[in-house]
Amino acid sequence: MSVLLNEVRKGFYLDSVALMRLSAELSALSGIEEAVLMIGTPSNLQIMRDADILDSAGEEAGPNDLVIAIRADRKASTNRALAHAEKAMKGNSAAGKATEHRARTLRGSHASNPDANLTLISTPGEYAGIEANSALDLGLNVMIFSDNVPLERELELKQRARDLDLLVMGPDCGTAYINGVPLAFANAVNKGSTGVIAASGTGLQEFSVLLHRAGGGIKHGIGVGGRDLSDSIGGISTLSAIDLLANDDEVEQIVLISKPPGEATAKAIFDKLAACGKPVIACVFGLSASQIPDGISCTQTLREAAELTHRQSANAADPTETNTTPDLHNLASELTIPTGAQSLVGLYTGGTLCTEALLILGRAGLSCSSNTSKEGLDSTAQYQLIDLGADEYTVGRPHPMIEPAVRTPLLQQAVNDKNVAVILLDLVLGFGAHEDPAAEVVSALTAAEANKPLVVASVCGTDKDPQDYQRQRAALEAAGVIVCNSNSEAAELCALILEPR
Amino acid sequence: MGHKAQVIIAGKIALDLLCTPSTGIVHAVFQRTFYLRKTGTLTPAPPITTGNNARQSFTGQPSARAVSQPALLCCIGQAELERGPLNVRTTLNDITHVTVGDEWSCDQQLVSIGNIELDLSRAKIWLPTPLQQSAVPDPQSVALLARFLEINTPQPQVQHRINEMINEQLINAVKQLQQWLDHYQNQGGQPAIHFPDHLLGCGDGLTPAGDDIVVGVLLAMRAWKMPALDLLVAEVTDRLDTTSDISAAHLLAACSGSGIAPLHQLIDCVGTRDGNQLEYKFNNSRHSRKHEQIQSAATALCSYGHSSGYHAMQGVLLAARHQQLWPL
Amino acid sequence: MSASDLLSRGPEVIGIGLQRFVDDLQSQGITASSVDWRPPATRDPAVLQAAATLSSGAIAELVNKANEEALSRMLSADPVLVNVNLAAELIEGLGEHKILHAGPPIEWTDMCGPMQGAICGAIVLEGWAKNLDDARALAGSGKITFEPNHHHSAVGPMTGIVTQSMPLMVVENKTFGNLAYCAINEGLGKVMRFGGNDDSVLDRLRWLESTMGPLLADSLLAVDGIGLKNIIARGLSMGDEMHQRNVACTSLVLRELAATMARVSEPDAASEALEFIAGNDQFFLNIAMAMGKAIMDPVRDIGGSSIVTAMARNGTEFGIRVSGCGDQWFTAPVEMPRGLYFPGYSEKDANPDMGDSTIVETIGLGGFAMAAAPAVAGFVGAGNASDAAAYTSRMAEITHTRNPEWTIPALDFAGVPSGIDVRKVVSSGIPPTINTGIAHREPGIGQVGAGVVNAPMACFEQACLALSERLAAS
Structure with missing residues (x-):
């Protein structure tokens, strides 16, 4: 003789994964013949009715209600399963509230993590100094990711840290x-x-x-x-x-x-x-x-x-070798730029990479205008390198390394600009960075017309990175991007391409 | 005091809902997202008419059923939230302070929910990419999609009777939908059979599988300008009260032409730009890329929800096969 | 943890800000936790500057040192319930036409309904007017002087009304020799502390004056006082937090007193008195309050100290006093409690937060000891029993230390958080959490619910400003 129990939770939502998991958990309990959790749409109620697991309580459910139907060998088993379901749903309804208490202050967190030795601060800059100070109070080393920390505050923090034999990394x-x-x-x-x-x-x-x-x-x-x-x-x-x-x-x-x-x-x-x-x-x-x-x-x-x-380094396998650098001259000579196009646009997400390219191109005789230089960006210059991580592009927005979509409109514009011969890009992978920066670049390129500029890029990443270097590289190459092994190589290649031949 | 966060990108429907001065409550809270409900309801916008098919029920008479009044919902999430018509991607670090029933209000592009403040002023609007002119499903792509769906059938965590019954009902309902569409063509726009009653709202999960399938069908039919679309929209909007508010909101968005971004991407891949299918037959390298594109778009969709993405693809496949049977 | 420890041991991280950095570390198996960080509650640069000034450099050292002294006085206190006596005998200058009330100073016209109702009742009780109408006219005539309990070593729950003929319990802090007073708890329902003033209320007060008070006094003298520190320690382990739950401590006191009371009095009177105590779970609250006052008074006026010495509400304003600022009150409009209501009542009926009972939070009990009393967490609508510990942990973020003698078993015998530091309140944006009863906004109806209420942040901000000004001047 089996027992049937229906429970209806009015206006209760669980995401699908949680529903499935819970239904599986309940089914696995001893004595349970069937356990079903479904929203009470007419269609679903019909199925449950046909399956003979709907009772008068379940019949009352509406499309926004959750029906829990349990069939078991005896009453005690249904009750136990229901209690299990209620407990699980409570945990979820609080959406993590039942999880461990997180301290609201560094001091509170340090009390429960007395072995910590580093504070990583990424609050808005105006508060970073205060938090860094309390970290030093607690004897913690500090890494300040935040920018916009006033200079005098930085000096004060670093002097204090030196006296305390602690390290301050940053700000920025x-x-x-x-x-x-x-x-x-x-x-x-x-x-x-x-x-x-x-x-x-x-x-x-x-x-x-x-x-x-x-x-x-x-x-x-x-x-x-x-x-x-x-x-x-x-x-x-x-x-x-x-x-x-x-x-x-x-x-x-x-x-x-x-x-x-x-x-x-x-x-x-x-x-x-x-x-x-x-x-x-x-x-x-x-x-x-x-x-x-x-x-x-x-x-x-x-x-x-x-x-x-x-x-x-001592453990280098073969200190003589390693010049795997491809012949850039050869490569450059095989590439053709759109007729009549002469200018270069570099769109960077990494500030230092932009600076490095600026210097390399400068040494090759291509004097570039850039927002990283003291003179600022001249938008009419023939050769332009733009650091998209600079403040003017990031105010109120995520950094382009987190959300590279910032670059997309500029890239599209450059791709369709008849004067642009070469576009120079960087892609930064790794922890914290966007999960698929190549996709953003590729999406901007697919809209390009014929006779489009060359796109030269480098990918700062490894095979161990969450985004996978090889996959990112392959995606770019499939879209016709010339991918160099390093940023400097990419910049050198651009210089060779644009060199008068 | 509170969490301040930026809205990075939001679907047009969500943004319209939030942007006008409005108030409402938190409708549902999940692990990484929560839904806001706007006070008041909405009459669905009339479907975009592609031909001379006025909105009619299967009897040929204007629908006698009252148009249901679906709730106005949008979904707030963190940086990883997929782009979609109802989705609002924000810089929120954590949403553990949100509880169902919390009140929210929006004024001056600032949404306040409990101690959370969302700044809309820099939000980008997400819209699906505009439809290609004269796109049609490409037979090889359709075959690829069918194969993909066959290999990747979702496995239920427990194999029980109810799952089988749901599947059976779904299969029957889908068959009926196919027949309904076919009759539409046979009868020159007048389906003589009943629209399946047990398709919407059928299935376990937050958005029932039947609804997900219909979402796929709706979007694919619009992309390929299939004439039965208007009638399908009418039938679906008439039945929104047979499923949950959240699922109804997604269906309504699909009726107006938008779904989550990867679904649009997939439909885009399955269709050809210019209808010139020969190009793909003779260009192997392009073809293999097409294969990769579909594979990756389909894989991305599969990871959406528990099985929502999968079922939406079934809907796309259904529409594609129908279009192949009844080309323009 | 020196910098070289960091390099040799590798990082063990506390993240403040972006959660993804901590998630990334955890995904690699690195020990990392994160702070549930929020920007400071205030955006007033002057307040932030004051909190920063008090927290850095030589001034911080001075404040820290003063706070150490404050805490050593708090923790070395030895409060003993010694006596019960008439208010007129205990409080100098308390005579005709003078009424003490809860909270910071307030004028008659600014008082809330329950406070005015209680005052009218007290006037009739004292015989200064024949009936309540006359009493109301007298109270508004300017002939009555109103002063806070806190100015007279006294405290009172809710309306906290004290007049000359009321019996007050006396707690002596044996370490410092100071006394503190609080009226005897009247019980639940229609009582003066909730603004009740009809004949049944006044009759009970008369009985307390004529019978209960003397009996308690005799018994206390016979047992040579009841040491309270120990009672609190045991009460915490029995599920009391001494504000909304006092059932364990009340029972413990009853046990201490019963035999003696039976010996020193007529059987009928003893039976009546013991029945009265046994019938009132909150009997001990007033003892705990007098104890709190006895503990905190010696902490007042330590130059530079940022420790809160009193928190009290008069139904209109919330006031705090800070050791380094002497007897100055910092006030702000009182907040409405959030909580659960008895059947038939709702928020519409609630009076704003009221009473001197927040003295128990000031010494680390009540909302600060929520973890000891999971039953209360549900009762006051603070969430599930399992959430209670979070309240106590949170309060530890704004206090100077934990009290090693008053421990909470559920927290592995961690002490209750003690010594509210206004600097920490302001910089963390965490207001002290108070467990409170909710009074009906109409006088005479009584308690309609219980809940939690936050001390208004503005009090602490003002205190920070004032303290930093004082220190800058000296």
């Missing part, structure tokens, strides 16, 4: 690696023996990606923020970082990636680096080798820095 620190763990916007790269100090996010990302692809790996990547090396801050975090990396036995070489430091700061930094007792490689954009003291290897691009790092 988008990327870091600590003991091989990627933080915020970072790629999944191998752990290795290299310690990096970087002022910027995408610079560190591109370097780590290229080093990873070459076979090397990152131990630490300490982001210090764009202003740390200015004379107003005096490189406080950079100096701390040098000490930390010098004292870490697993770090075999130190790499510095930055824009040119302030004059006074440069001396302090380079002196300390030269004396740190480990090989040092510097990639300081806009600074030539002659401006960097002997004993520090100097490179012009992130790719060179990564290659040099890998060659120098």
Whole structure:
């Protein structure tokens, strides 16, 4: 003799996955012959009626009600199953409210996580300083992802941290690696023996990606923020970082990636680096080798820095080889640009990558106008590089690395511009970044007319990244994009294409 | 005090609902999304007429049934929420503070829900890409889609009698829908058989499978300018009260021509731009790309909801096969 | 955790802001948690600046030190229920035509209905007017002086009315030698603390004065007082939070008193008195309040301290006092409680929040000890029993420390959060949570529900501003 029980929950919604799971859970309970959870539409009620699992209570259900129908061997079993369902639905109706209590303040969270050693702050900038201060109070190191933290606040925080033997990364620190763990916007790269100090996010990302692809790996990547090396801050975090990396036995070489430091700061930094007792490689954009003291290897691009790092490191399999760089001259000569078109448009999501391209193109004699330069962007210039992560493009919007759709209209415009010969792009993968940036690019290109400009791109990512480097690359290539192995290579190729032939 | 968040992108229907000064309550709360209901109801907009088919019921008389008054709903979600007519993608970090029955209001492009504030001022409007002129389903693509659906039939977590009964009823209802469409063609726009009664609202899940199928049919028929569309819209709008408010809102959006973005993408892939099917036969490389496109669009759809995406594709397939039987 | 610890051990992260960063770390198996961060409640730059000033540099050190002193006084207090005596005997200057009330100072015309009703009843009780109408005329005539209980070492629940002939319970803080007073709880229903003033209310008050008071006094003298610290510690483990649930503590006191009371009095009187206590689950609330006042009074006026020494409501305004600002009140309009109503009543009937009973939250009980009393969480509409712990954890974010002697078993014997710090209230945007009874807005109807109410943030903001001004001046 089986027993039937119907329960109707008025106006109760569960998402489908939860409904299925619950129905499966109930069916698996002992003594249960059938357990069904469905919304009470006339169609569904008809099915339940036909199946003889609808009783008078269930008949009353409407299309916005949830019907729970349970058939079991005895009353006790139906009641138990119903209790199970109610409990599960309660958990869901609170939509996670029943889950663990999350503290509202850093102090509250620290009380339940006393072993924490780092605070990652990504609040609006006006509050980041306050939170960073309370982190230092609690003896926590700080990574400030937020930007717009006032300069004097940054100085105050860094001085305090130095006195407390703590590290402040940032403000505006988008990327870091600590003991091989990627933080915020970072790629999944191998752990290795290299310690990096970087002022910027995408610079560190591109370097780590290229080093990873070459076979090397990152131990630490300490982001210090764009202003740390200015004379107003005096490189406080950079100096701390040098000490930390010098004292870490697993770090075999130190790499510095930055824009040119302030004059006074440069001396302090380079002196300390030269004396740190480990090989040092510097990639300081806009600074030539002659401006960097002997004993520090100097490179012009992130790719060179990564290659040099890998060659120098002890575990490089074959230090002589690795020049897999394709012959760009050959490649360039095979490409044809639309007739009459001469200009270049670079649309960047990564700020440092934009700066790197600007310098490379400049060295090749193509003087570009860019919003990253002091002069600002001249929208009538023949060669333009735009950093879409700059404030003027991101106010009130997600960063283009999170939501690359910001680039789409500009890309479409460039594709259909008869004067544009080459479009230069970057795609940044990794944690925090958009799940499929290639799709956005491809969608903008498919609308292109014939005789369209060449599109040259690089993808900053690895095979271990959530987005999968190879898949992204393949998607771009399928859409006719020329994909280079690095940003510098992409910029060099553009220079060769546009060179008078 | 509260969470402030930006609306990144929102479907046209959702934005229209929110933008006019309005109030309402939280209708339902899920793990990652919640639905807002606007106070008051809406009479469905008349369908876009593609030919001279006035809206009539199967008896040839204007429908005697009162037009149901579906609720006005939109769906608020986080950054990963799919683009769709009712969907509002926001920068909200977490929605655990929202409870069913909470009141909301919108004024000056600011939506307040409890202690959450959503800023609409920078929202982008999402609309499906405009329809291609004279697109028709491409036979090879239709075959690919059919094959995909065959291989990827969703497996229920428990195999019980009810599932089989639902399937049976669905299959019958779908058959009846096919017959209904066929009769429409045979009779020159006057279907002589009854529209299936047990299609809408049939199936477990938040949006019943039958509704999902109809959504697919509606969108595909519009994309391929199939003449029975207007009559189908009329039949569906007449029956919105036989399913849940949430599902009815999605159906209504589909009646007016919009569904979630991946569904439009799939329909776009299945159709050919210019109707020149020879191009695909003779261009292998293009063809293999088409194959990939359908594969990836279909895979993306499959991951939408529990099985909603799958069933919507069934609807697309149904419409495609019908169109092949009855080309213009 | 020094920087080198970070590098050698690898990151263990607390994220504030974007949740996806924490999710990404967790997906890689890294220990990471996140703060449920929200922007500060106030956008007033002056207030934010004041909170920041008080929280940084030398001023922060000074405030921290003063708060340490405040907490050491709070935690070393030894409150003992010692006596019951007439208000006129205990409170200097309390005589004809003077009435004490709950909350910060208030004029007759600004008082809410229940407060005015209770005052009229008290005037008739004292014989200053023959009937309630005359009493109302007298109260509005300017011939009656109104002063807050808090100005006279006293506290009172809801309307908190105290006049000369009422018996008050006396709690002595043995560590500091100070006394604090509170009336005897009248029971539920139609009572003066909810604005009741008819004959049945006045008769009960007369009985308290003539019979109950002296009997309690005799018994307390005979047992040499009842140490309250211990009672509270045991009550917390028995499910009381001492504001909306006092059933355990009331029983414990009854147990302490019963035998002695039977010995010191006539059998009929003892039976009547014990029955009265046994019939009133909230009997202990007034003792807890007097205890709170006895504990907090020695904490007043510690230069620089940002610890709250009193929170009280007069039905119109909510007021707080902060140690570093002495006896200054910081007030703001009182909020409406959110809660559950007895059958037949709804929010429409509710009077705004009222009474000195918030002194129990000030010492870390009531809403702060919600985790000890899961039953109350449901009763006051604060959610499920399982949500109760979250209230206590949240309050720990705005208090200086936890009380090691008053612990909560369900929180693995963590102490109740003690010492509300106005800086933390303002910077976190978390207002103190108060468990409260809800009075009917018409006098004389009594309690219609129970709920939780937040202390208004504006009080704490003003206090922050005032304290930072004082410190800047010194």
